[in-house]
Each structure stands twice: as C-alpha cells, then as structure tokens.
Amino acid sequence: MRLTLAAFRGMFARRLFLRFMIAAGVPVLILGPLAYFNISQVMLDQASGRLRQSSRNEGMAILDRLSMAADRLRYFGLWKDDTQRESNSPFTAIAYISGEGRAMRVDQVRGQLSDRNFRALARRARRQTDKPVVDVVSPGVVDMAVTVGQGRHTGVAIGRLALDNILGGVGTWPTRTRFCVFTVERGQSLNCPDARHVFIVTSNPDRTRVRLGSESMLFTHWDLFLQSSFQSPMWRIVALQPMRYVGRSAHTFYWLMPLLLLLSLLFAGLVGLMQIRRVSGPLRKLHSGVQAIARGEFDTRVDIDSRDEFESLANSINGMAARLGMQFHMLDTLAAVDRHILAASDVGDVLERILAQMPRIVTAQAVGLIALDPDLPYVADSYRCRTRTGAPIEIARVALGDAGLKQQEATPSVWQAHADAPVPAPLRHIAELGVARVDVLPARDQGRLWALLLLGYDEHSVPVENDRRQAEAVADRMAVALAASHRSEQLYRQAHFDALTGLPNRQLFMDRADTQQAHARQDERGFAVLFVDLDRFKNVNDAAGHSAGDGLLRLAGERIHGILRDIDTAARWGGDEFVVLLSDVERIEEVARVCEHLIAVLSEPYTVASIEYRVGASIGIAMYPGDGDTVEQLLANADAAMYEAKAAGRGCHVFFEDRMNETIRRRIQLERELRQALAEDQFFLHYQPLICPETGDIGGAEALLRWQHPERGVVSPGEFVPALEESGLIVEAGEWVLREATRQMAAGFGADGRAPARVMVNVSPRQFWAPGFLVAVDSALAESGIDPACLEIEITENLLLADLDAASRIAHALRARGIHLAMDDFGTGYSSLSYLRELPVDTVKIDRVFAQGAEVAGSEAATMVDAMIRMLHALGRRVVVEGIENAGQYSFVREAGADLAQGFYMSRPVLPAQLYDYHRPELPRCRERAADTSRARR
Known part of the structure; x- marks a missing residue:
C-alpha cells in the first residue's frame, strides 16, 4: 500500500493520526515517570537499609574499640607500662592518679591532659569502680578513666582517646560512606565539625536527605548505648552516602526513556498511516454527500464500494436524502406553524396564522376551521379562506345544532354536495x-375534540392523498394550541378566582388593591376597603348542612358583584367573609350609600333548594389614606370596624376609628384568657331559684355561668359571655355547664342534700346547632345519673329563625329523652305563636322588661303580662315571669296566676349551698286576698 500525504488533507485524518500518536506516547510518558519514581524509591529504600546496617556495624565496631581502649588503660594503671608509645595507640595522652592524690605523669603522644579535667574525671571513676568512664570534654576531645587497684592502693588511669583510632576513618568505612558521631545528650560532633547540622536533621523521622556543602546526601543513624558498659551518655552514629551514588541505576533508566518513547511513536505512526489510508477516502465521499444534502441537493448520490460499514452508511444516506426531499417542505411549513403557536398569545391569532400556511402544503381550493368553545357546546367560531385567490380569512359565529357536536361523530369523514341533501350546520x-x-379532519388532544380542520375541493379537483396526511399533522398542532390555551385560562382562574362564588380570591384582590393604591398615591385620590361578614350564616351551615351554606354564599357573591361598578372589585376572603374595593371614592357619603345598598340586598331572603333562609350583613369600612398607608393595614382596620358593627347589633356598617384597634386587642386578650379559664377550670356555677308564688317554695333553679379570674376576681357575665359566643368557645363552655349542673344536682344542694325539681340550663344558638349537642346532653345525663325529667333546656326565640324545622327535630329529640324544654326571653323576639305550636315547649319565660311597672294596678305592663299568662296557660304551657324585684310585682304575678317567679326580690344568683337561703315572701291572709281579688275584678 502506497502511503501519500493526500490522506492528511481531511481534518479527521489529522485528528486520527494525532490520536494514534497520543495513544502510543501517553502510556510511555505516564508509565515512564511512574516506573522511574518506583525504581528510585525502591533503590532509596534498599540504600537506606544498607546504610542503617552500616551505621549499626560501625557503632558495634566503635564499642569494641572503646572496650579495647579501656582494657589497655586498665593494663597501664596496673603495670605502669609505657607501651602506649606505639603508633596505633588508642590514646594521645595518658596519666595515673594514685590513691593518696599524688599524680604521676608519663610521656604524651600529643598534647597534655588538663589537671582540672582529669581530676574531675578521676572523682567520677572512683564513684563507679566497675565500669570505665568516658567523658566528651569538647567537640573532638574525649577522655576515658578506669579504676585500678583496691583499698588504699586504688588509683585511676586516665587517657585521652585518639578519635581517629576509635571512630575509624575513610580507610575502614564502606565505599563512599561517611560516618559522623554525635553525643545525643548535647549534640556535640566528635569527628564531623563541618556537619553539626546533621544531628538536628536526624531528630526528624520524615527526613532522609541532608545537604553537605553542595552535595545532597542520604543519611540514616543508629544510637550506641554506652550506659551499660561505660559511664557515658548515648552516642549517635550517622551514616551518609551521596545521592548521586545511591540513584545511579535510576538515572540510567531515566536516560533510556526518550529512546523508548521515540520507538513507540514511530511504530504508532506507521500503524496510523496505514489505517488512515483505508478510511479517509470513504469519509471524504460521505462528507461531500452530506454537505450537498445540507444545501438542499436531495438528488445527490454517494457511491462507495468497500463491502463494509461505509458502503452501508452511504446507502442509508442516499435513502435518507430521498425521504428528506419529500418531507422537507412539509416540515418547513409545520415549523412555521409551531413558531406561530409559541409566539402568539391570542389563540385566535394562532388559528389565523395556521390557516394562512395551509395553501403551501395542500392542493385544496378552500380551507376552513371550526374552533369549538369549551363553555358553549352548541356554537363555535368558523374560519374560512380560498387558497388560490389570496383573499383574507373570514370569521363567523356558527350554530352546531341543538345537540351540539358529538364526540362520536367527530371522526375523519368526507362530505359530498348533493342537490337534495342539506348541508350540515358546521x-x-x-x-x-x-x-x-x-x-373533515378532527383536531384532538388527549381524546378531547377541540376543532375541525376542513379541506374544500371544487368539482373539477381530485384530492391528493398527501393532503390528508399533512393536514392531519397541522390538525394535531391546532389541538395542542387550543388545549394549551384552555389549560392556561383554567390555571389562571384557579389561581385568581374563588371556586365556589367565582369572585376574585385573596391573591387577585391584593394585586388589584396594590395597583389601586399606586394609582391613588400618584393621582392623590382615595379609595375604600369594605370588610363584609354575613350575620347568622353559621346557623344555616349547622342546621341545613354545608351544601345549603355553599348555595347561599354563591347567591351572596352574585348580589355583591351585581351592585358594584366595573372599576370596583369584590372578593371572597374566606368562610362567610367578603371584601370590596371601591375605587376612586372621596366622600364618606358615597361609601355609606354603597354599604346601605349591600346590607339591603344581602338581607333579602335566599332560596336554596326550595328552602328560604334569612341572613344579614355587617360591614366595616377603612378609607385610604386616612385609615392606613398599606392595603394590609386597611384590611386590618376594616376588619376591626366590622367587629364593631357586629357589637353594635349587626346589620349595619361602621367606619374605622383609631380606638377600635385597642378594642380588638382587648378582645383577643379576653379570648386568650377564656381559653385558659376552660383549661384551668376557673368557671363555676351560681343558681337563681324559681319560686312558686302560691306556696313560696322553690319550683326550680336556673344554672348561671360565672368566672373567677385569678387576678381580676369574679368577672361580669355581660363581659365574658359575648366573647364566648363570638369566639365559638361557648360550645365547650356550654358542655361544661351541662356536666357540672347535672353533677351538682345529683349531689344535692345545701347541707341536707336537697335539690329542686328541675334545673334550667341555658343553651346558646351556636351550641344548639353544634353537631355534637345531643351527644353532649346524653353524656352529661349518663355521667350524673339523674332523671332526664330533672333537666330543662332553655333556648331563645332568635334561635328558631335559622331553621324552624331543624330546631323542631332537635327539640323533639330532647323531649323523647324526657328532657323538658323552655323558651327564654319570650316577647322580645318575633313572638310567633306558631313556634309554640310546633315545638314541644314545656315552659315559657316572660322577659324581665314586661315585669317593670306591673305592680301598678291597671297599668299597660300589668295588662300585657296578665294577657300573656292567660294566653300561655291556654296553650298548656308553664309560665315563668322574670325580673321580680319588689313585693308589688311578686303579688301581681301571684294574683295573675303565674306558675313561677324569678328575680332579685326572692334571691340573687348564689352558690349551690346557699340556694335555699332565699327570701320567702309572706302569703296574704284569706280576707286580704279576697278583697284584693274583688278590687282587681272591679
């Protein structure tokens, strides 16, 4: 195979050749240094081991030489022989000190021993008679002393060691090895004055190299312990070898690496050239063919005869070019349609643009589109245009017929015009x-029909099969566009509108309120925030269920929205609360008129599931900018004003005042204290007796809730009972009253355990309508064990306004248990006699307001009370007159025939033990009573 440079004309060939070279060179470049590093490390470890052994051997040799020197010194001390003049003597100077302290000198080889040093050394030797003493006087100067003789003849032989003889020299050391001896205690060098820093380096266990002069040395050490044989500190034998000597084998390998790399590259280059020559030709042909296809030359053919993957790839490219030529124009058109779908926000604009693209891909003479309305199944938007004349698209609203467009009929179909056949509505x-x-081509997304794409042909045209296939692709895109638009609209409504009433929710209201505030601040105009709460709405939920409550809320939302202007916003805030934003209002009178209108329309009867309900509305108002600088502050202040409206009797509107915030804080504090009172059992019961006017005996007692505050003492019921009602804690408190009253009645009142015939327990409307009311009554009776006939439940007339039928069902359920039912505050409400007929009421309590002035004979109050007693007796009800405060009123109700009397004249509410300590009115004598009766009749 002939190798030429033509194979390198392509970028792929050059890259492939480069990769071959990298594949061959990189392993050598990586493995070479790694091998060099490993070989160097192994050699270094081996050299360190040999050097450590050498230092140990040298240390043992030094120890032997010191032992021989000690023997010679001891011989000298015994025989005073001057054989130390020999040239290989281990001492350079020698002396002897007798036992009497006199010194005897002998000839010295060099120098002279210092009298001061050898006398101190002699004293040390006498203290250790069994071991020689070695003393390092200074770097390079070492003395040895041994004790000779016994008793009075004990002497000390002292010699200065010839360190060249003891430590050895180059002639005795291994090849290219140097030994330095140091005292470990002081770090003094005995034979290497130029290498004192080596001892410091040996203390670092991580260091294995040191520099002496200009040469790097490998070092190791071995410590010679002299204490056991000589009275001397430990010596450190440091062995050093030049690094160039240690790593000479690794350096040889290092210089061979370039040759190995060169040989690898030459071999890889040869193999790479051969492979490139085989693939570069087919690749150039494939590259040229693909470039031609990319230019739109779909007739291009790539001819490769290689009987391998290149030939198969060329055939695939040729087939792909043919298919691309057929679909390219279609894809270009659909891409334009997709761009319109993504770019346009209005779905109508998207549909018009899609129709404008249709003439490019179909041969039909007219195209049309039926876009269905998801909310109106019987009408649709119809688009049409001619494809050849360039006429504009026409849009019309068309009827789909009474049945609408059924899903099963919306399948691909063909309609042919006939003279006697009617044209379908779509x-x-x-x-x-x-x-x-x-x-007719349906446009579906996830099984749902969104539109119909229509291709119209005249009588001289023959439809092309490709038209339908390409039109179906467009129909699919239309379905996606319509479904996405519908989902976006649904998501927007879910995120910004209340699902029940269809009014804006909190988020949308806050967005509009923030915008209104920005405009008001810029234009220096005002606006108002209204907080609307439906009165007695909970009674509807409790009595008729949440479905009725939801229906009433929908009607209320419609009424609120119906009376507002287009620039105003009404939103459901939660539960039965609504908020209203009145834009561009300056005067309080304008806001007041709107509030009065709202209260009026919201107070009208609501008909839900053929049942009529009545609720009212209380409205709190906050004005911008006087009542707040932010929307949140305006809402909080409007809420405070709404609570003032409820406290004022409901069914009214109240403008915010600064004092209301303090009222809210007090109300919140009171509610928190009431919750704590329930948890800590701070409540107790008082009882007020009901006296029989004829006999003066107790005919019953009414249980009254009292609160013993840990700091404020006994709190007035007029202060905390409304707070219990408002917060909903009245249900829990009422259940406690039921349990406690029945328990105390079972235990008896007073020291003698007496108990009245009945105990009356007041039940609030909220407690009466609570789902677990009857369960709480049954539980209290079961725990106490009293006869149900001893319990009488008191309800008010207003409780019946929410739902008389539901109230009747609950009352009959109580009566079926044997419990008596009393109607409290009779005459202050609607006083409908139909209530008394439909409810199983045993007792009717005439309100205290009617007893005032009844003691005056012939007065209006006396006449009214007398008539009420007669009427109630005629209905078979027991009558209680409340508010008896003097003897005249007591005498009147006795003469009028009331069954029971209740008031401060007889007794105030007292503890259970004091119930029978009431004031018993005196009964008139018979003649006085008859005369009084005669006068009353006249």
Whole structure:
C-alpha cells in the first residue's frame, strides 16, 4: 500500500493520526515517570537499609574499640607500662592518679591532659569502680578513666582517646560512606565539625536527605548505648552516602526513556498511516454527500464500494436524502406553524396564522376551521379562506345544532354536495364558497375534540392523498394550541378566582388593591376597603348542612358583584367573609350609600333548594389614606370596624376609628384568657331559684355561668359571655355547664342534700346547632345519673329563625329523652305563636322588661303580662315571669296566676349551698286576698 500525504488533507485524518500518536506516547510518558519514581524509591529504600546496617556495624565496631581502649588503660594503671608509645595507640595522652592524690605523669603522644579535667574525671571513676568512664570534654576531645587497684592502693588511669583510632576513618568505612558521631545528650560532633547540622536533621523521622556543602546526601543513624558498659551518655552514629551514588541505576533508566518513547511513536505512526489510508477516502465521499444534502441537493448520490460499514452508511444516506426531499417542505411549513403557536398569545391569532400556511402544503381550493368553545357546546367560531385567490380569512359565529357536536361523530369523514341533501350546520360556512367536497379532519388532544380542520375541493379537483396526511399533522398542532390555551385560562382562574362564588380570591384582590393604591398615591385620590361578614350564616351551615351554606354564599357573591361598578372589585376572603374595593371614592357619603345598598340586598331572603333562609350583613369600612398607608393595614382596620358593627347589633356598617384597634386587642386578650379559664377550670356555677308564688317554695333553679379570674376576681357575665359566643368557645363552655349542673344536682344542694325539681340550663344558638349537642346532653345525663325529667333546656326565640324545622327535630329529640324544654326571653323576639305550636315547649319565660311597672294596678305592663299568662296557660304551657324585684310585682304575678317567679326580690344568683337561703315572701291572709281579688275584678 502506497502511503501519500493526500490522506492528511481531511481534518479527521489529522485528528486520527494525532490520536494514534497520543495513544502510543501517553502510556510511555505516564508509565515512564511512574516506573522511574518506583525504581528510585525502591533503590532509596534498599540504600537506606544498607546504610542503617552500616551505621549499626560501625557503632558495634566503635564499642569494641572503646572496650579495647579501656582494657589497655586498665593494663597501664596496673603495670605502669609505657607501651602506649606505639603508633596505633588508642590514646594521645595518658596519666595515673594514685590513691593518696599524688599524680604521676608519663610521656604524651600529643598534647597534655588538663589537671582540672582529669581530676574531675578521676572523682567520677572512683564513684563507679566497675565500669570505665568516658567523658566528651569538647567537640573532638574525649577522655576515658578506669579504676585500678583496691583499698588504699586504688588509683585511676586516665587517657585521652585518639578519635581517629576509635571512630575509624575513610580507610575502614564502606565505599563512599561517611560516618559522623554525635553525643545525643548535647549534640556535640566528635569527628564531623563541618556537619553539626546533621544531628538536628536526624531528630526528624520524615527526613532522609541532608545537604553537605553542595552535595545532597542520604543519611540514616543508629544510637550506641554506652550506659551499660561505660559511664557515658548515648552516642549517635550517622551514616551518609551521596545521592548521586545511591540513584545511579535510576538515572540510567531515566536516560533510556526518550529512546523508548521515540520507538513507540514511530511504530504508532506507521500503524496510523496505514489505517488512515483505508478510511479517509470513504469519509471524504460521505462528507461531500452530506454537505450537498445540507444545501438542499436531495438528488445527490454517494457511491462507495468497500463491502463494509461505509458502503452501508452511504446507502442509508442516499435513502435518507430521498425521504428528506419529500418531507422537507412539509416540515418547513409545520415549523412555521409551531413558531406561530409559541409566539402568539391570542389563540385566535394562532388559528389565523395556521390557516394562512395551509395553501403551501395542500392542493385544496378552500380551507376552513371550526374552533369549538369549551363553555358553549352548541356554537363555535368558523374560519374560512380560498387558497388560490389570496383573499383574507373570514370569521363567523356558527350554530352546531341543538345537540351540539358529538364526540362520536367527530371522526375523519368526507362530505359530498348533493342537490337534495342539506348541508350540515358546521359546514355551511365553508360550503358557501361553492366547494363540492369537504374533507373533515378532527383536531384532538388527549381524546378531547377541540376543532375541525376542513379541506374544500371544487368539482373539477381530485384530492391528493398527501393532503390528508399533512393536514392531519397541522390538525394535531391546532389541538395542542387550543388545549394549551384552555389549560392556561383554567390555571389562571384557579389561581385568581374563588371556586365556589367565582369572585376574585385573596391573591387577585391584593394585586388589584396594590395597583389601586399606586394609582391613588400618584393621582392623590382615595379609595375604600369594605370588610363584609354575613350575620347568622353559621346557623344555616349547622342546621341545613354545608351544601345549603355553599348555595347561599354563591347567591351572596352574585348580589355583591351585581351592585358594584366595573372599576370596583369584590372578593371572597374566606368562610362567610367578603371584601370590596371601591375605587376612586372621596366622600364618606358615597361609601355609606354603597354599604346601605349591600346590607339591603344581602338581607333579602335566599332560596336554596326550595328552602328560604334569612341572613344579614355587617360591614366595616377603612378609607385610604386616612385609615392606613398599606392595603394590609386597611384590611386590618376594616376588619376591626366590622367587629364593631357586629357589637353594635349587626346589620349595619361602621367606619374605622383609631380606638377600635385597642378594642380588638382587648378582645383577643379576653379570648386568650377564656381559653385558659376552660383549661384551668376557673368557671363555676351560681343558681337563681324559681319560686312558686302560691306556696313560696322553690319550683326550680336556673344554672348561671360565672368566672373567677385569678387576678381580676369574679368577672361580669355581660363581659365574658359575648366573647364566648363570638369566639365559638361557648360550645365547650356550654358542655361544661351541662356536666357540672347535672353533677351538682345529683349531689344535692345545701347541707341536707336537697335539690329542686328541675334545673334550667341555658343553651346558646351556636351550641344548639353544634353537631355534637345531643351527644353532649346524653353524656352529661349518663355521667350524673339523674332523671332526664330533672333537666330543662332553655333556648331563645332568635334561635328558631335559622331553621324552624331543624330546631323542631332537635327539640323533639330532647323531649323523647324526657328532657323538658323552655323558651327564654319570650316577647322580645318575633313572638310567633306558631313556634309554640310546633315545638314541644314545656315552659315559657316572660322577659324581665314586661315585669317593670306591673305592680301598678291597671297599668299597660300589668295588662300585657296578665294577657300573656292567660294566653300561655291556654296553650298548656308553664309560665315563668322574670325580673321580680319588689313585693308589688311578686303579688301581681301571684294574683295573675303565674306558675313561677324569678328575680332579685326572692334571691340573687348564689352558690349551690346557699340556694335555699332565699327570701320567702309572706302569703296574704284569706280576707286580704279576697278583697284584693274583688278590687282587681272591679
């Protein structure tokens, strides 16, 4: 195979060749240094081991030489022989000190021993008679002393060691090895004055190299312990070898690496050239063919005869070019349609743009589109245009017929025009263009029909099969666009509108309120925030269920929205609360008129599931900018004003005042203290007796809730009972009263354990309508074990306004248990006699307001009370007159025939033990009573 440079003309060939070279060179470049590093490390470890052994051997040799020197010194001390003049003597100077302290000198080889040093050394030797003493006087100067003789003849032989003889020299050391001896205690060098820093380096266990002069040395050490044989500190034998000597084998390998790399590259280059020559030709042909296809030359053919993957790839490219030529124009058109879908926000604009693209991909003479309305199943938007004349797109609202467009009928179909056949309703718009045939293609997304794409042909045209296939692709895109638009609209409504009433929710209201505030601040105009709460709405929920409550809320939302202007906003805030934003209002009178109108329309009867309900509305008002600088502050202040409206009797509107915030804080504090009172059992019961006017005996007692505050003492019921009602804690408190009253009645009142015939327990409307009311009554009776006939439940007339039928069902359920039922505050409400007829009421309590002035004979109050007693007796009800405060009123109700009397004249509410300590009115004598009766009749 002939290798030429033509194979390198392509970028792929050059890259492939480069990769071959990298594949061959990189392993050598990586493995070479790694091998060099490993070889160097192994050699270094081996050299360190040999050097450590050498230092140990040298240390043992030094120890032997010191032992021989000690023997010679001891011989000298015994025989005073001057054989130390020999040239290989281990001492350079020698002396002897007798036992009496006199010194005897002998000839010295060099120098002279210092009298001061050898006398101190002699004293040390006498203290250790069994071991020689070695003393390092200074760097390079070492003395040895041994004790000779016994008793009075004990002497000390002292010699200065010839270190060249003891430590050895180059002649005795291994090849290219140097030994330095140091004292470990002081770090003094004995034979290496130029290498004192080596001892410091040996203390670092991580260091294995040291620099002496200009040469790097490998070092190791071995410590010679002299204490056991000589009275001397430990010596450190440091062995050093030049690094160039240690790593000479690794350096040889290092210089061979370039040769190995060169040989690898030459071999890889040769293999790479051969492979490139085989693939570069087919690759150039494939590259040229693909470039031609990319230019739109779909007739291009790539001819490769290699009987391998290149030939198969060339055939695939040729087939792909043919298919691309057929679909390229279609894809270009659909891409334009997709761009319109993504770019346009209005779905109508998207549909018009899609129709404008249709003439490019179909041969039909007219195209049309039926876009269905998800909310209106019987009408649709119809689009039509002619494809050849360039006429504009026409849009019309068309009827789909009474049954609408059924899903099962919306399948691909063909309609042919006939003289006697009617045109289907969805196709009439496009049929008016004079077409003789219409192909109907449904546009579906996830099984749901969104539109119909229509292709119209005249009587001289023959439809092309490709038209339908390409039109179906467009129909799919239309379905996606319509479904996405519908989902976006649904998501927006879910995120910004209340699902129940259809009014804006909190988020949308806050957005509009923030915008209104920005405009008001810029234009220096005002606006108002209204907080609307439905009165007695909970009674509807409790009595008729949440479905009725939801229906009432929907009607209330419609009424609120119906009386507002387009620039105003009404939103459901939660539960039965609504907020209203009145834009561009300056005067309080304008806001007041709107509030009065709102209260009026919200107070009208609501008919839900053929049942009529009545609720009212309380409205709190906050004005911008006087009542707040932010929307949140305005809402809080409007809420405070709404609570003032409820406290004022409901069914009214109140403008915010600064004092209301303090009222809210007090109300919140009171509610928190009431919750704590329930948890800590701070409540107790008082009882007020009901006296029989004829006998003066107790005919019953009414249980009254009292609160013993840990700091404020006994709190007035007029202060905390409304707070219990408002917060909903009245349900829990009422259940406690039921349990406690029945328990105390079972235990008896007073020291003698007496108990009245009945105990009356007041039940609030909220407690009466609570789902667990009857369960709480049953539980209290079961725990106490009293006869149900001893319990009498008191309800008010107003409780019956929410739902008389539901109230009747609950009352009959109580009566079926044997419990008596009393109607409290009779005459202050609607006083409908139909309530007394439909409810199983045993006792009716005439309100205290009617007893005032009844003691005056012939007065209006006396006449009214007398008539009420007679009427109630005629209905078979027991009558209690409340508010008896003097003897005259007591005498009147006795003469009028009241069954029971209740008031401060007889007794105030007292503890259970004091119930029978009431004031018993005196009964008149018979003659006085008869005369009084006669006068009353006259």
